[in-house]
Amino acid sequence: MVGTLDDIRKAFEQSDDVMLRQIALDFAHRAAIEHNRGLAQASVIAYALSKLLTKSHIVESPFWPRYRNAILSAIKDAEMGRETDVLSRIERTIWKIDESDGHFIKNVIEKARAKMAAEAYSTGISLRLAGNLFGADIHDLSDYVGKMRVHDEVLPKIGIKERVEALRRLIDESRT
Amino acid sequence: MRVALDTGPLISLSSTCLLWLLDKLPMDFYVPPAVVDESYRAPMHTKQYRFSAMRIHQYIVEGRLRREDLGKQGEALVEEFTRIANSAYVAHHRPLRIIHRGEAEAIILAKIMDNVLLVDERTIRLLLEDPEELKYLLERRTGAHIRHNRDMTERLQEIAGDVLMLRSADIVAYAYEEGILGPKNKEYIEAALYALKYAGCAISEQEIQEYVSKLGR
Numbered sequence: 001m002v003g004t005l006d007d008i009r010k011a012f013e014q015s016d017d018v019m020l021r022q023i024a025l026d027f028a029h030r031a032a033i034e035h036n037r038g039l040a041q042a043s044v045i046a047y048a049l050s051k052l053l054t055k056s057h058i059v060e061s062p063f064w065p066r067y068r069n070a071i072l073s074a075i076k077d078a079e080m081g082r083e084t085d086v087l088s089r090i091e092r093t094i095w096k097i098d099e100s101d102g103h104f105i106k107n108v109i110e111k112a113r114a115k116m117a118a119e120a121y122s123t124g125i126s127l128r129l130a131g132n133l134f135g136a137d138i139h140d141l142s143d144y145v146g147k148m149r150v151h152d153e154v155l156p157k158i159g160i161k162e163r164v165e166a167l168r169r170l171i172d173e174s175r176t
Numbered sequence: 177m178r179v180a181l182d183t184g185p186l187i188s189l190s191s192t193c194l195l196w197l198l199d200k201l202p203m204d205f206y207v208p209p210a211v212v213d214e215s216y217r218a219p220m221h222t223k224q225y226r227f228s229a230m231r232i233h234q235y236i237v238e239g240r241l242r243r244e245d246l247g248k249q250g251e252a253l254v255e256e257f258t259r260i261a262n263s264a265y266v267a268h269h270r271p272l273r274i275i276h277r278g279e280a281e282a283i284i285l286a287k288i289m290d291n292v293l294l295v296d297e298r299t300i301r302l303l304l305e306d307p308e309e310l311k312y313l314l315e316r317r318t319g320a321h322i323r324h325n326r327d328m329t330e331r332l333q334e335i336a337g338d339v340l341m342l343r344s345a346d347i348v349a350y351a352y353e354e355g356i357l358g359p360k361n362k363e364y365i366e367a368a369l370y371a372l373k374y375a376g377c378a379i380s381e382q383e384i385q386e387y388v389s390k391l392g393r
Contacts (some may be wrong), residue, residue, distance in 0.1 A: 033318050035273040123317040127297035128276035139225045142187050142376030152380045160387040163346040174177040
């Protein structure tokens with residue numbers, strides 16, 4: 001995970017939310033293929049930080065330099081092997097930001113988990129596996145997935161009409 | 177007729193206020209332990225989903241949804257199914273984990289019942305109905321070269337290939353055609369299908385449009 005945090009730290013130091021988002025997506029897809037919880041965690045961190053950077057009321061607040069330093073400090077500690085649960089530490093900082101900000105009920109980390117898990121699901125792994133890998137609630141994940149185009153990418157061999165007809169046949173058979 | 181139910185359709189039907197359909201359809205619904213945990217126990221701890229969890233719990237308490245353990249033989253089949261599914265595709269010389277044990281529980285419960293599974297997520301359905309398409313999907317999104325081990329997917333077919341997989345959208349369409357759902361007009365069923373799609377059911381816009389266009393007035 002150390003190498004991946006380096007990419008995140010550099011992008012965050014440069015306040016590059018676009019780069020952070022790209023890193024997040026790349027890590028999410030790789031995490032899905034490799035079933036790698038470290039990469040999954042890194043993708044959640046990267047995405048959460050990218051979202052924070054887009055909130056002007058946060059980055060322009062007088063408290064932002066303190067929070068920014070706390071996040072960078074957590075990442076640097078993780079890179080040096082001094083922090084084993086960097087996501088929790090960053091999450092605590094984001095909770096403090098969310099508390100003082102008060103705009104959203106669901107915090108940035110929870111949304112990042114669901115969003116990155118949805119990206120992982122879009123690669124082809126199962127919904128439950130994606131949720132489990134990223135620590136995302138299955139309800140949040142279903143909600144995110146429903147709003148993505150992921151289910152429009154593959155047309156199933158058997159459509160609604162055929163499934164309904166097959167169901168009807170089975171029901172008729174069970175009645176005889 | 178006994179139907180096994182995965183978590184996804186419970187979420188989709190509950191969030192679209194269509195859970196009541198389970199009482200009206202000519203089927204008995206069974207859920208494996210993993211689904212009880214996901215649809216009831218876990219969301220009871222979150223304010224947003226607690227009401228949905230309570231409604232589902234009510235269905236379980238009243239026997240309208242029946243919790244069913246898999247037994248020793250069932251558990252052994254779950255282990256086998258999970259192991260094989262997670263060896264069916266290889267990327268970077270390593271087997272690719274693509275399903276969770278929970279999906280295997282749902283499909284094996286369907287086998288124990290009457291070979292019908294209600295499942296909204298896409299992977300388990302593709303794995304059994306179109307494993308080659310699942311391979312292309314895995315490759316497309318990740319850019320990785322994926323090897324499809326056909327012996328494994330054929331073995332999965334032997335275990336559960338005869339299970340009819342339905343989505344919440346399919347049973348709602350059935351309910352519509354049987355006059356159970358409500359007003360018999362195309363706009364109503366179209367709206368219901370879109371609501372389920374946005375709630376997470378793996379149905380495409382094209383499928384919805386094709387189905388609705390074939391309905392009478």
